[in-house]
Amino acid sequence: MAEAQIKAWHEYKHDILLLENGVASSAEALGCPVNYYDDKAPTVVAPIIHNYKDVDKLKVPDPYNTFPLNELLKATRIVVKEIGDKAFIVGRADQGAFSLASALRGYQNLLMDVALGQDLEKIHKLLSFCNEVIKRYALAQLEMGAHSTSIGDLGTEITSPQIARDFIFPYAKELFSVIHNKKKPAALHMCGNSTPIVADMVATGADIIELDHKTDMQAAKIAARGKAAILGVLDPVMLLKGTLKDVEESAKECIKILGPGGGFILGPGCALPADTPAQNIHMLIECSHKYGHY
Ligand SMILES: [Zn+2]
Structure with missing residues (x-):
């Protein structure tokens, strides 16, 4: 391990x-x-x-x-x-x-x-x-x-x-x-x-x-603001099957809603399937650097 x-x-x-x-x-x-x-x-x-x-x-x-x-x-x-x-x-x-x-x-x-x-x-x-x-x-x-x-x-x-x-x-x-x-x-x-x-x-x-991707991001942001950081919320199936563009669009959307004011950690909403393409994971990390600073 x-x-x-x-x-x-x-x-x-x-x-x-x-x-x-x-x-x-x-x-x-x-x-x-x-x-x-x-x-x-x-x-x-x-x-x-x-x-x-x-x-x-x-x-x-x-x-x-x-x-x-x-x-x-x-x-x-x-x-x-x-x-x-x-x-x-x-x-x-x-x-x-x-x-x-x-x-x-x-x-x-x-x-x-x-x-x-x-x-x-x-x-x-x-x-x-x-x-x-x-x-x-x-x-x-x-x-x-x-x-x-x-x-x-x-x-x-x-x-x-x-x-x-x-x-x-x-x-x-x-x-x-x-x-x-x-x-x-x-x-x-x-x-x-x-x-x-x-x-x-x-x-x-x-x-x-x-939190996993099925959770309403706006509601989660309101509930957690100033109290807890949110980790997630990308769909692991999207990371498994999606294109690089899908990953980028989803990551941008998550950062847009959950990022303002801080308290957000971008990542998958649940465990990644073992055969998730490496390029999609690289894209996820890249997005956090590209869009995650405020
Ligand atoms: Zn889970």
Whole structure:
């Protein structure tokens, strides 16, 4: 991972490096079986919480000696040592509490539990446990020299705004206050159209909110102005399939709406597909230099 990240930085010279290995690392550290592939991020194969009593058997792993967190921390340490004085390094703390709980309990199972309003106390107990796992790992990322850390949690395509308000944002807020105690900034990533929840995302205290292209840019700018920076919001599919002109036009449009007054970081709204053409990424970086100064 370190080698790939450093190679990519030498090729593109982007300002921010986001270090993560998909969203299965914390779940794997807790005992979930995980599949690894040659050309995409690993995925959780099966949940391990079949009954909420199973939560009592779980222990917060020490990220320094639990696979794969220990290997990911090593990658952060290497990248920070090699280029940490030239780029901003974000050591992603894998995923947020609700997303991790979904992996442990099974996405469909947890969403059904929440929808039916059953076992709410036990669900919150699981979420609190997950947040402890994430806190420990997030702090370790900072201890390795990362300039910032971040989480991703389930967006509006999977959860309703009310579910996010009840089960996601309170835990993100608590996590970010721990990061802020270390005087470091934190970022929150959510996929899909975040327009209905963008003000809630800002209210978690996140210093950077990572938004995808489906989010209304004007609404996001109003919600975040003076409170959080917006990272995004280019469509990864456009970056995969679009022409150089498409990339340039989209980047210009984003900068025009989100740039004034500052607080905007130009980038893809979500993970880039592995076969995104290099020339499109070069064009994205070029646009930030060409149109991004004000
Ligand atoms: Zn995303």
